[in-house]
Amino acid sequence: MASPTPIAPAQKITTESLRGSLGFLLRVAQLRSFGHFFAVLGDEEVRPGEATVLDLIRENPGIRQGMVSKTLKIKRAQMSKMIREMEREGLVARAVPEDDRRAIELRLTKEGEAMIAGITARFPEIERRTQAALTPAEGAELRRLLIKLNGLDKTKGEDSDDPDDER
Amino acid sequence: MASPTPIAPAQKITTESLRGSLGFLLRVAQLRSFGHFFAVLGDEEVRPGEATVLDLIRENPGIRQGMVSKTLKIKRAQMSKMIREMEREGLVARAVPEDDRRAIELRLTKEGEAMIAGITARFPEIERRTQAALTPAEGAELRRLLIKLNGLDKTKGEDSDDPDDER
């Protein structure tokens, strides 16, 4: 319950440079979106990262673990842990392809399918809450700008200035 | 150095739902902005969060630790650790105000002033790199949308639907 009379802040502070900092704005926005995720799906035993991974595997059955890593910008070490845990939980099946015995192909189990189906069904609600403060047009524009900012609009092969780009 | 001929991805994958996910887009954008921070300030022994804290204290000498927490959405536990470490490093001075002996007022030391001055001087370069893919107008619009999304435009006292809002 929100206080009927919100407590007045004890201090007046200036946040000049904060609003100018894209990094800060992005961090806060991401914190909020995580918060909305847990507000809607807190009862499910899945974290945001796992949900994204499951969804990507659903869309691309047989996708290789490394490709999931690169696509979602999740470090390989972390990916390894996550996948093994989800395998243990019976959500994901791992298979070594014959043409490359280093790699691992990922597919969802029945349980995984059911799990991600129940989750993605509530994605729209999360999105709705996340951008509740924006008009629909603004929400769409925000997405477009973020996609462009992230270089996800380039089809492929472009030179990236991504500092996290590990090749 | 970027490969002259970028390696073709081993698999064609679809990322339908990824582009629709504001959470994912925000996470990637934030990762990139962190990457640019370290690309520009990697030699400094300061992390993004610490830089933001120092900058906020510089703007608001005597600000209370809890207010820094709330403003920057950093949990109190983490804040406590961070401040104590920066005090140990001689960047920040802590003082207990007479009117409330629970609280702690924060100020920068000479060293802290010098440190943050050197850092903020390079903030524009970080920002420039972060939004390099956008036109100036788009960069400004992105900021505006994020500020609105985060509810930072409301002057105060509004009812927030922020799930991370801890009162």
Place this chain on the structure above:
DNA sequence: TGTTATTTGTTTCCTAGTAGACAAAATAAA
């Protein structure tokens, strides 16, 4: 006044995520 609630910062324990080294497999180069 005493008594209960709330605020403020800290501490302890735990988890998510990272860096770096590693082994196995595949590829390139000799």
Place this chain on the structure above:
DNA sequence: TTTATTTTGTCTACTAGGAAACAAATAACA
């Protein structure tokens, strides 16, 4: 072929951050 080089996933620390319990101080209240 043999020998390097690269890729792929894993493992072992290590670090940042979060949750919950806590003590001290303050505020609210009977």
